Amino acid sequence: xxxxxxxxxxxxCYGPKNSGVTAIESISLDVEEGExxxxxxxxxxxxxxxxxxxxxxxxxxxGQLTLDGNPIxxxxxxxxxxxxxxxxxxxRSVRENIAFGPRVNNVPRSETNQRVDELLELIGLTxxxxxxxxxxxxxxxxxxxxxxxxxxxPKMLLxxxxxxxxxxxxxxxxxxxxxxxxxxxxxxxxxxxxxxxxSVLLADRVVVMTARPGRIKTIIPIPLARPRDxxxxxxxxxxxxxxxxxxxxxKMC
Amino acid sequence: xxxxxxxxxxxxxxxxxxxxxxxxNASVEWVPAVMIPTPPQMLEAGWEIRDLVPADVAISLLRVxxxxxxxxxLGVLLGCLSGSSRFAENIIDPVLEVLRPIPPLAFLPIFxxxxxxxxxxxxxxxxFSAFFIIYVNTYQGVRYADPLLMRAALSLGAxxxxxxxxxxxxxxxxxxxxxxRLGIGMAFFVLVAAELLAADSGMGFRIQxxxxxxxxxRMFFGAALIGTIGFILFALLKFVEAKLLAWKPSREAH
Numbered sequence: 001x002x003x004x005x006x007x008x009x010x011x012x013c014y015g016p017k018n019s020g021v022t023a024i025e026s027i028s029l030d031v032e033e034g035e036x037x038x039x040x041x042x043x044x045x046x047x048x049x050x051x052x053x054x055x056x057x058x059x060x061x062x063g064q065l066t067l068d069g070n071p072i073x074x075x076x077x078x079x080x081x082x083x084x085x086x087x088x089x090x091x092r093s094v095r096e097n098i099a100f101g102p103r104v105n106n107v108p109r110s111e112t113n114q115r116v117d118e119l120l121e122l123i124g125l126t127x128x129x130x131x132x133x134x135x136x137x138x139x140x141x142x143x144x145x146x147x148x149x150x151x152x153x154p155k156m157l158l159x160x161x162x163x164x165x166x167x168x169x170x171x172x173x174x175x176x177x178x179x180x181x182x183x184x185x186x187x188x189x190x191x192x193x194x195x196x197x198x199s200v201l202l203a204d205r206v207v208v209m210t211a212r213p214g215r216i217k218t219i220i221p222i223p224l225a226r227p228r229d230x231x232x233x234x235x236x237x238x239x240x241x242x243x244x245x246x247x248x249x250x251k252m253c
Numbered sequence: 254x255x256x257x258x259x260x261x262x263x264x265x266x267x268x269x270x271x272x273x274x275x276x277x278n279a280s281v282e283w284v285p286a287v288m289i290p291t292p293p294q295m296l297e298a299g300w301e302i303r304d305l306v307p308a309d310v311a312i313s314l315l316r317v318x319x320x321x322x323x324x325x326x327l328g329v330l331l332g333c334l335s336g337s338s339r340f341a342e343n344i345i346d347p348v349l350e351v352l353r354p355i356p357p358l359a360f361l362p363i364f365x366x367x368x369x370x371x372x373x374x375x376x377x378x379x380x381f382s383a384f385f386i387i388y389v390n391t392y393q394g395v396r397y398a399d400p401l402l403m404r405a406a407l408s409l410g411a412x413x414x415x416x417x418x419x420x421x422x423x424x425x426x427x428x429x430x431x432x433x434r435l436g437i438g439m440a441f442f443v444l445v446a447a448e449l450l451a452a453d454s455g456m457g458f459r460i461q462x463x464x465x466x467x468x469x470x471r472m473f474f475g476a477a478l479i480g481t482i483g484f485i486l487f488a489l490l491k492f493v494e495a496k497l498l499a500w501k502p503s504r505e506a507h
Contacts, residue, residue: 055404055408057404057407057408074407075404075407075408075410076408076410077409079408080408081404081405081408083401083404083405085401087401087402087404087405089402089405089406089419089420089423089424090424090500090501090502091423091424091426091498091500091501092500100406100409100419101409101410104406104409104410104411104412104415104419105410132499132500133500134500134501134502148409149409151409152409152410
């Protein structure tokens, strides 16, 4: 597998040069095509900032960030973003929300409709296609947000703590849903979380970040077969490795 | 349902209080009876001038609509410009911030000098007054459009233009509508003031004319007529707003 996203010595500083705050310091990371990578770290460690860089909302202060060899120079339809809050357009129906991406990218109408139908089917919300976001539950909204981000057929799905605002059962359900969607679309996923269980449950590799400034502390591969069971000794063992790496960071805060 | 009953009762009580006060005054004559007409006397006075009412209402509404239309177009347009471009904001906003605190009626005599006693001065006065509130609300709505939604639109491949028309503007619609509603109220307010001061037709003029004739009952009728028309206009705008903004989560839902 060849890497699709390459972060090479990436850094991000806020404020005036030299005297500003360093949010991210020399992150180097390759994400392979079709891979599911989660990033965990103490809050304020810059993991969301890293996602903003990949999404193109914020330019890098140093280093290079490329997607399939092209430098990332701004937001684009080759990367779909799912935010912590669903960020659905409240005046557009579920269907119109999902169709927004293809529409602004001038995808022909018939193709847009076909994509939207497929995605509605994929997230199991065909019945709600004409509902307004306000009529959906939190979990349903987040499923629509995932479908909307996938409608452009992006190379990567960038997810910024997408399930953090949901209750435990809904979160567990959506984690399974996301794995199912990932397996059927084979989209590369970069997933930010502060949940250790979540990171181990989902990822091929877990990236553990250090606290201020954000650096990569270690990358832990998760060799467990899916579907994973949190109660197996193997899971508990890997989970412990992640939490040990993270806890030594928290003690330094 | 229960709320509606209480509201109706409140209105009826108000009407009864006015009526009994006027009736008591008529019998004991604290002030001359003509000074405080009863509701039926007020309606009777209106019936007397029933031939004049449709033309008055028509000309007044025409003034309001013309002025309001100018204000709405300019207010929304300039509000969108200032709200979406820092450059336009720096040019437009300071001038309007200086003019805004001046009560618009202070300009009425100036407008009369400039544009005469004809239709132009009244229409422009209404437009001028209603403009500010529409501008400010549009500007705020567009300027502070949810940045998360803008990011979402950009991440989906929308251009700046598409993000503005597809996301910024629609997300500002509730504020724009608030501006339009306040603008209509302001337009009405200024209409009556302008007609009292400088007109020979319209609902405000009819009140002034009744004053010269010392017909308090007709003055009451004129005021009630303006209130009724204003209420209907407001209700219409509310109706359109509810239709257009049906996507908005209601306050109870939060």
